[in-house]
Amino acid sequence: MSQPTEPAPSPDGAALHGPVARLLRPLVRLLVQRGITFPALTNLLRELYVNVAEYDFALPGKEQTDSRVSLLTGIHRKEVRRLRGAGAPVSQVPATVSRTSRIIARWVAAPEFTDGQGRPLPLPRSADDAAPSFESLVAGVTKDVRPRAVLDEWLDRGLVVLDPEGRVRLLEAAYLPKGGAEPQLYYFGRNLHDHIAAAAENVTAPSPRFFERAVHYDGLSDGLAGRLEARAREIAMGALKEANAEAHAACAEDAGGRHRWNFGIYIYREEVPARDSGAGPESDAAEGSAP
CATH class of the missing domain: 1.10.10 (Arc Repressor Mutant, subunit A)
Structure with missing residues (x-):
């Protein structure tokens, strides 16, 4: 044949x-x-x-x-x-990734675990009354793993530290999986999949369905590119925290279903070979529309 x-x-x-x-x-x-x-x-x-x-x-x-x-x-x-016959692909979330992300999401979003500025509170390991604690934080997400086991794992991974008063403090590293580790590789696949899926849908649909836009400037000095990257990180982190807080509150009243939602942001800069550099700065927003 x-x-x-x-x-x-x-x-x-x-x-x-x-x-x-x-x-x-x-x-x-x-x-x-x-x-x-x-x-x-x-x-x-x-x-x-x-x-x-x-x-x-x-x-x-x-x-x-x-x-x-x-x-x-x-x-x-x-x-x-x-x-043929391998079955439709199913994205399996590693148990440690799912558990860690849900606990951190609660810590940085739930009013009882954040201060007036929305920052995660340092938490005592346990509390006798209804006061917030690391134990109640973990127990509110999962009953399958003891809070002490989660704490030991997070201390080992550098996600939290114990302050002089013995309280558990969330570190910025908690938002950044270690390079090449299972959590980072999982989000590498998931985030790029969703970005490409959104972009592909926008290309094939009669009109763009998903919001996908960027601000980009060429011909910048190294110093300005670095400052813009740092400022973009601040803006992006603020947007992610705000979106997480609203989603966390909304989920408490949602009946649940089979849908999922992802809100992602990326920032990139590089030194471009001189022959490819633009004549000067320019700004452009990629085509897209609000969902």
Whole structure:
């Protein structure tokens, strides 16, 4: 049986080549650094192509066939048959990531655990009355792990410290998973997935559905770029804390369901080779619309 002819790129598909190459470049750099070779990536992409075609491009009321998956992906039917049936991808949140993020989210959002400026309070390990404590903080999120075990883990990871009065203080490091550790790699995949998913939806939809905008200036000095980065961090952290506080309060009255929501912010700067530098500063907001 002959290899199926790979579908020719549509005009829209051809227009994506340049943006996709730019998008993938930092990812390829990371893969090379981590020893993931091109053949290994090819195997992963082959599996993903088949999985996406099988589950995301199924026709309503019709069973997806090997032939149609082969036509959509350009992958031989024999390979399609071998790779199909793995099941729709499910994103599993590591238990420690889920537990830690939920406890921290409560600590920085719940009024009983924050001061008048919305900053997380230092907490005694326990309290005899209804006063806020680290024990009550953890117990309000999970009963599966003892608060002392969480405290020991967080002290070891540098997320909290004990002050001279023996109270537990949340450190800024709690917001920043260690490089290459499981929590960081989980959010690496989740955050980039959601950003790309939002951008892809905006490209394919008749009008942009998701809010996706940026402010960017070129031709800056190193000093100004550094100051803008520092200021952007302050603005971004304030926005994240405000969004978290509102979401935390709203969840207390929500009946629950199958939806999820993500509000993310990124900041980036780099030194551009002289030949690529712009003639001067410019500002532009990427196309998008409020959700």
